[in-house]
Amino acid sequence: MDLIKIAEEAFATGVEIPEFNSGDTVSVSYKIKEGNKERIQIFRGVVIQIKGSGATKTFTIRKMSGNIGVERIIPLFSPLIEKIEVNKRGRVRRARIFYLRGLTGKKARIKERRF
Numbered sequence: 001m002d003l004i005k006i007a008e009e010a011f012a013t014g015v016e017i018p019e020f021n022s023g024d025t026v027s028v029s030y031k032i033k034e035g036n037k038e039r040i041q042i043f044r045g046v047v048i049q050i051k052g053s054g055a056t057k058t059f060t061i062r063k064m065s066g067n068i069g070v071e072r073i074i075p076l077f078s079p080l081i082e083k084i085e086v087n088k089r090g091r092v093r094r095a096r097i098f099y100l101r102g103l104t105g106k107k108a109r110i111k112e113r114r115f
Helices: 001-008 099-104
Strands: 026-034 037-051 058-065 066-073 083-086
Touching: 037 066, 037 099
Parallel strands: none
Antiparallel strands: 026 037, 026 083, 037 058, 058 066
16 A cells, blocks of 8 residues: 555646535646647636546536537646646535536536635
């Protein structure tokens, strides 16, 4: 078990990852390589699921681009992630909110969590 932890620490990227859950709106700054150039693209959307544990943890973000829903699965400890910002905290009852795929307009809104 200690060897696994040592390997995870060796591959740690050093990017600070905030605490977020499904239903939260997050902005992920992601490095994209185009030929020999590298740029940062911000992907902002609602977290619809968090899956896995440890170094293999991933999360799925969904955003509406025009009239089309776009989902992206991002590894949490990817070296391509520049930073993650939590924009809004959402109040949902489920850990995986796939029902959001079938909703449009005002029905697809998520209530904000109060502190």
